[in-house]
Amino acid sequence: MKSILLVVAVAALYILHQDIWFWRSSHLVFGFIPIGLFYHGLFSVAASLLMWLLVTFAWPSHLEHEVEETKRREDEPA
Amino acid sequence: MIPAIVVFLYLATVLYIGIFAFRRATGREKAEDYFLASRSLGPFVFLFSLFGTNMTAFAILGSSGHAFNNGIVTFGLMASSSGLVIPLTIFLIGTRVWALGKKYGFMTPVQMFRDRWECSHIGTLIFAVQAVLLVPYIIIGIMGGGTTLYTISNGTVPYWFGGAIVALVVMSYVFFGGMRGTAWVNTFQTVLFLCFGAIALIVIGYGMGGFQTAAEGLKTSPLSWLLTRERISPYYFFSYTFIPLSAIAFPHILIFCLTAKKMNQFKKTVIFYPLCILAIWLPCVFLGVMANRVSDIPEVRQKQEARRVLATQGRTMEPEKRDELREQSGGDDVIMLLLHRYAPLWLAGLLGAGIMAAVMASDSQILALSTMFTEDVFAFYGGKRRFGEAVQVQTGRIFIILITLFAYAVALRAPETIFELAIQYAFSGYAALSPLLIAALFWKGSTKWGALAVTVWTALAVVSVAVFQAVVAAPAPGPATVMWSLGGTDVLSRTPGGTAVFGFMPVVPMVIVSALLMWLVSVATQKPAGSTLAKYFGGRDR
Numbered sequence A: 001m002k003s004i005l006l007v008v009a010v011a012a013l014y015i016l017h018q019d020i021w022f023w024r025s026s027h028l029v030f031g032f033i034p035i036g037l038f039y040h041g042l043f044s045v046a047a048s049l050l051m052w053l054l055v056t057f058a059w060p061s062h063l064e065h066e067v068e069e070t071k072r073r074e075d076e077p078a
Numbered sequence B: 001m002i003p004a005i006v007v008f009l010y011l012a013t014v015l016y017i018g019i020f021a022f023r024r025a026t027g028r029e030k031a032e033d034y035f036l037a038s039r040s041l042g043p044f045v046f047l048f049s050l051f052g053t054n055m056t057a058f059a060i061l062g063s064s065g066h067a068f069n070n071g072i073v074t075f076g077l078m079a080s081s082s083g084l085v086i087p088l089t090i091f092l093i094g095t096r097v098w099a100l101g102k103k104y105g106f107m108t109p110v111q112m113f114r115d116r117w118e119c120s121h122i123g124t125l126i127f128a129v130q131a132v133l134l135v136p137y138i139i140i141g142i143m144g145g146g147t148t149l150y151t152i153s154n155g156t157v158p159y160w161f162g163g164a165i166v167a168l169v170v171m172s173y174v175f176f177g178g179m180r181g182t183a184w185v186n187t188f189q190t191v192l193f194l195c196f197g198a199i200a201l202i203v204i205g206y207g208m209g210g211f212q213t214a215a216e217g218l219k220t221s222p223l224s225w226l227l228t229r230e231r232i233s234p235y236y237f238f239s240y241t242f243i244p245l246s247a248i249a250f251p252h253i254l255i256f257c258l259t260a261k262k263m264n265q266f267k268k269t270v271i272f273y274p275l276c277i278l279a280i281w282l283p284c285v286f287l288g289v290m291a292n293r294v295s296d297i298p299e300v301r302q303k304q305e306a307r308r309v310l311a312t313q314g315r316t317m318e319p320e321k322r323d324e325l326r327e328q329s330g331g332d333d334v335i336m337l338l339l340h341r342y343a344p345l346w347l348a349g350l351l352g353a354g355i356m357a358a359v360m361a362s363d364s365q366i367l368a369l370s371t372m373f374t375e376d377v378f379a380f381y382g383g384k385r386r387f388g389e390a391v392q393v394q395t396g397r398i399f400i401i402l403i404t405l406f407a408y409a410v411a412l413r414a415p416e417t418i419f420e421l422a423i424q425y426a427f428s429g430y431a432a433l434s435p436l437l438i439a440a441l442f443w444k445g446s447t448k449w450g451a452l453a454v455t456v457w458t459a460l461a462v463v464s465v466a467v468f469q470a471v472v473a474a475p476a477p478g479p480a481t482v483m484w485s486l487g488g489t490d491v492l493s494r495t496p497g498g499t500a501v502f503g504f505m506p507v508v509p510m511v512i513v514s515a516l517l518m519w520l521v522s523v524a525t526q527k528p529a530g531s532t533l534a535k536y537f538g539g540r541d542r
Helices: A002-016 A035-057 A061-075 B002-024 B031-039 B043-054 B061-070 B073-104 B109-117 B121-152 B159-207 B211-219 B234-242 B245-249 B251-257 B265-293 B298-316 B319-329 B334-342 B345-359 B363-379 B383-387 B389-413 B416-442 B448-471 B507-524 B530-537
Strands: B481-486 B489-495 B498-501
Touching: A002 A035, A002 B073, A035 B073, A035 B265, A061 B073, B002 B121, B002 B159, B002 B345, B031 B159, B031 B363, B031 B389, B043 B159, B043 B251, B043 B265, B061 B073, B061 B265, B061 B334, B073 B109, B073 B234, B073 B245, B073 B251, B073 B265, B073 B416, B109 B121, B109 B251, B109 B363, B109 B416, B109 B448, B109 B530, B121 B159, B121 B251, B121 B334, B121 B345, B121 B363, B121 B389, B121 B416, B121 B448, B159 B265, B159 B334, B159 B345, B159 B363, B159 B389, B211 B265, B234 B507, B245 B251, B245 B416, B251 B363, B265 B298, B265 B334, B298 B319, B298 B334, B334 B345, B363 B383, B363 B389, B383 B389, B416 B448, B416 B507, B448 B489, B448 B498, B448 B507
Parallel strands: none
Antiparallel strands: B481 B489, B489 B498
């Protein structure tokens, strides 16, 4: 279930990159940042948060264990 | 001259870091130490060096130049899409390649492909395609160095001499320091990049009297489209999300993934990567757009005039004249012009060093090419067995000298635009090679024949796009020239900036066809032995 939710989150953020709703707007946020630029700045922050979620809940720790196991076997006297 | 002196001090610092790394090396004759820093990089150096490796001159000069002529779309096209896709690929692919490297001692992607698919010469072909796509980066790095030193010194340092200095400095610290030196220099350079964006924004904003007036002025001017994406097709915008797939397929990035001491070090890199991109790209794109409101820099006005003439009269001009105007309107030096106008001399020098750091990002490509040559060709075809590891490392060092001399010689003779185009093709080419990595790591059923099909397709597609764009001249800004339509649908068009296939950039069909070829050819051909599959997938059923 956790994996499915994370996959959905990645797909949702990928779709949100295509922000057609701000395509033609020249509105200035805080009086000087174009809304399209502001949105994609926030998108980058959201991408960082998503990466944090992936690292926290889907970290492939089995790979690390496999490496440690291989190293332990190599270090063992024959 | 002060900025040039500051830049020379920067170059001396970078050189010292490389030599210092050489002194710190414990196993100088060991290939793994020289080419991979003994797989021992710590979290801070790993994050910043991996990020710095991926940030070329385009991050500062190209991004602001593109934004100057195309508006805010630049950030969404190149920065925010990379901020999502690149860390995701590092998370999914980089960590797995790191683990395989630790377990089986791989030092290059081709070594892994050869082992995974039980192939030899197909691996050599993959090496050849990767190498050909990588060389333009090295050449453009030297060209960028020559141009930047020439501009910063107001012409006192000639192009040939600036290029020679940059080539010599990069060659020296890569030659002596290997991966350790390159990683440390990249870390130092990334810190400079990160400082650059913020300082440039403050200084130029102050000089322009604040951004609010400039932004409001732009909004009410005929250039208000620069604040929107109304002139960009959503298909084109979507296509750009495929380009960052190239990052993990670049050998220098994948080889960097092998240098981490522990897998945990990927965590910070994955999380902070989008924020680092934000910190560098947002100020540069914003300044590039706002440069359009600067009225007291004659060079900026000349660029705007060239752009206006191209847009209004371009359709009736000869292609050569259009190319000339395109070059005149190019904004790659716009951030340097802003600094020259608004920053005090000493600060312009420091910021010039930041630009120099971006320009000199070819070090990792030189080292990666040397690693690939010595491992995938020299060692694979018996050189290491016959002559030993020390000779292998010396061969790598000689290769570094030869490739740098070659790049310098080409940089002196060839026009820069050729290599800028070659880099565009390289991005699409490496993105089309990314299914190789995904298939090798996640699909048991993939075969060496599938890998061969992907590699041959990529080479053919890159050459075809290059030939098409060379033969059919780019139209003036506006509607594309349709070359082939079917049932009212435009299949192939020549756009002002390149090529469109069904309205998408070529990278989209290139990646999709690559993935399909890998699947179709693999399904029809024999799989590797069970023992090989067990090495990669264990008992897991995929």
